[in-house]
Amino acid sequence: MIETSLHAVGVVGRPIEHSLSPLLHRAAFQELGLAWTSAAIDAGEGDAQRIVELMRVEGFRGLSVTMPLKIEIAKIVDDLDESASDLGSVNCVTNNGGHLTGSSTDxxxxxxxxxxxxxxxxxxxxxxxxxxxxxxxxxxxxxxxxxxxxxxxxxxxxxxxxxxxxxxxxxxxxxxxxxxxxxxxxxxxxxxxxxxxxxxxxxxxxxxxxxxxxxxxxxxxxxxxxxxxxxxxxxxxxxxxxGLGMLVHQAALALEIWTGQSAPVAAMWSAADDAAGRS
Missing domain, CATH: 3.40.50.720 (NAD(P)-binding Rossmann-like Domain)
Structure with a gap:
C-alpha cells in the first residue's frame, strides 16, 4: 500500500524495480527535513490514464516518469512546460490542486x-x-x-x-x-x-x-x-x-519544482554513489 498525500511523490514506468529515483528523493527529503515519501509504481503501455487519475485521487504532489510512458502521459496532462511541449514527452509531472503539468528535466x-x-x-x-x-x-x-x-x-x-x-x-x-x-x-x-x-x-x-x-x-x-x-x-x-550525473540532476530539478526549495544535490550524489557502489 502506498501512503499518499501532497507530500508524496514517486516514479512510474516499467521495469521499475531497480529505479534509483525513490532513493534520491528520500535522500533529498531527509536533508531538507521534509516528512515526504517516495514510491516506485509499476505501469506500462496503456496505463497513462490510470496514472493520471491516481495522481489526482491519491494526491501525489509529483511523479517522475520513465519509459514507456513519457509520450503517453504527455498527451493527457493538463498542460506542458516549454521543454516538454517541444519534445512531446515528459519525465516529470506536478500536481497543483488537481491540475497536472508535465515537464522535461532530462x-x-x-x-x-x-x-x-x-x-x-x-x-x-x-x-x-x-x-x-x-x-x-x-x-x-x-x-x-x-x-x-x-x-x-x-x-x-x-x-x-x-x-x-x-x-x-x-x-x-x-x-x-x-x-x-x-x-x-x-x-x-x-x-x-x-x-x-x-x-x-x-x-x-x-x-x-x-x-x-x-x-x-x-x-x-x-x-x-x-x-x-x-x-x-x-x-x-x-x-x-x-551517466549517473544526469540521473541525479534531472531528479534534483524535478524536486525543486515539487518542493519549491533548492535541491540538496550533494546529498543526492552521495546516495547515488553509494547505490552505484553496491551494484
Missing amino acids: GDGFLAAIEHQTGFRPHGARAVLAGSGGAARSIISALSRHGVSDVAVIARSTLAVDELLGLAGGRGRHGTASDVHEADLVIDTTPFGMAGADPAFSTPLIAPSLTHSGQIVADLVYVPRETHWLEECRLQGAEIVG
Whole structure:
C-alpha cells in the first residue's frame, strides 16, 4: 500500500524495480527535513490514464516518469512546460490542486551534471551527439536552448537525425566521424556498453580513438558506472563523464519544482554513489 498525500511523490514506468529515483528523493527529503515519501509504481503501455487519475485521487504532489510512458502521459496532462511541449514527452509531472503539468528535466539535468562535474557550459561550444532516441531528443533541445553553436548528429537512421534536427533551433546538422576532432563536447546517448544492452548496439557510433585531450566525452550509461568506451576515451586524454550525473540532476530539478526549495544535490550524489557502489 502506498501512503499518499501532497507530500508524496514517486516514479512510474516499467521495469521499475531497480529505479534509483525513490532513493534520491528520500535522500533529498531527509536533508531538507521534509516528512515526504517516495514510491516506485509499476505501469506500462496503456496505463497513462490510470496514472493520471491516481495522481489526482491519491494526491501525489509529483511523479517522475520513465519509459514507456513519457509520450503517453504527455498527451493527457493538463498542460506542458516549454521543454516538454517541444519534445512531446515528459519525465516529470506536478500536481497543483488537481491540475497536472508535465515537464522535461532530462536535457537540463544532463547539462547541469556536465557543469557540476567539469565546469563546462555549452554556450558557443561545438558538440557531437551520437544516437537518436528520447535522451538524444532531450539533450539536443537543451543544447540549443543553452546556446551551443553547432551540434553534429551521428545516428544509424538518416530519418531519425532529420527529426532530431527539428529540435536544434537551426544549430544542428547531419554529422560524420570527422566532426569529432573539432568538438568541445562528445555525447553518446546509445545503449552501447550498458550491461545487457541489445546486440544491435555491439559497436559504438564514435570510435574512442577519435577523441582527444581538451574534450569532454559523456556517456549516458550508468551501469556499469564507467563503460569500456569511456575508459578508452580517457586513455585518449579526454575528460570523461558517466551517466549517473544526469540521473541525479534531472531528479534534483524535478524536486525543486515539487518542493519549491533548492535541491540538496550533494546529498543526492552521495546516495547515488553509494547505490552505484553496491551494484
